[in-house]
Amino acid sequence: MRALTFAEYGPTSVLKVADVPEPHPGPGRIRVAVRASGVAPADCSLRSGRFRDLMPLPLPHVLGMDAAGVVDEVGPGVTGVRPGDAVFGIVDLAVLGGANAEYAVLAAWALKPDALSWEQAGGAAGNVETATRTLDRLKVTAGTTLLIEGAAGGVGTVAVQLAVARGATVIGTAGARNHEFVAGLGAIPTTYGPGLGERVTALAPDGIDVVLDCAGSGSLPDLVKLAGSPDRVVTIADRNAAQYGVHLSASAGPEADPQALEGLAVAADLAQQGRLTVPLAAAFSIESAAAAHQLSETGHARGKIVLTL
DSSP states (O other): OEEEEESSOSSGGGEEEEEOOOOOOOTTOEEEEEEEEEEOHHHHHHHHTTTTTTSOOOSSEEOOSEEEEEEEEEOTTOOSOOTTOEEEEEOOTTTOOOOSBSEEEESEEEEOOTTSOHHHHHTTHHHHHHHHHHHHHTTOOTTOEEEEESTTBHHHHHHHHHHHHTTOEEEEEOOGGGHHHHHHHTOEEEOOSTTHHHHHHHHOTTOOSEEEEOSOSSOHHHHHHHHSSGGGEEESSOTTGGGGTOEEOOOOOGGGOHHHHTHHHHHHHHHHTTSOOOOEEEEEEGGGHHHHHHHHHHTOOSBEEEEEO
């Protein structure tokens, strides 16, 4: 089968579409014929070798954490889904890839809502899992006032909508050109950068309850000050989190947090109700994956980047 691989760490030029053996599902897993799959900042970090010391990979490695497609094989013990069903989901995150391919084995999934296109569904699951996990850790419920740093990105756009669906008030930082976009998702937009504390205080005079940092732009000291305590801040992007006493949230795999993975079904239901969408920054063919990675590495993609087959 065709898959997006790299055989050595490096720039986007190391990406190759190569023939690799087809995977098959083990117990509790399903295989899908992929229609679309996501590109995440983590994929770029893996390809570049940023994490090679912490997470060495057997090379060549197939990239991709989430995908949407049609079920064509079901592993032992799987119920509630059968060949021919359209689903979206994530791979076993301990494997760190496998979704940017013609066939992918998923460890967690939900039926694809008709309201989402294949491209939207292909890039949904990873962001839904991350957003759900972090919102749960921050205990975001009705009445919570939440600040999301980086609200226009892939995770940020989904986190805004899931938090609003829970009844939270959301303030989202974004560049000025994205304010109308962020407002359309249900957040109160404001600009990131110097003066953030004053701007947020003006928008939320009673204070911020919790903060989710999706940007990793070095603003953690300001975010902790706004929240009042480092344990009320979670980041998914700032590797210096421990320096400020902030939790850096990274998934250890589907089995590690089943409550967060239940969010896939919740998100599918919200999408079917018209209460959640997956904004797309761009869709590329798998042969143009280098351009997809280059866009991701700018840090300014508005929404999710996906590859199609």
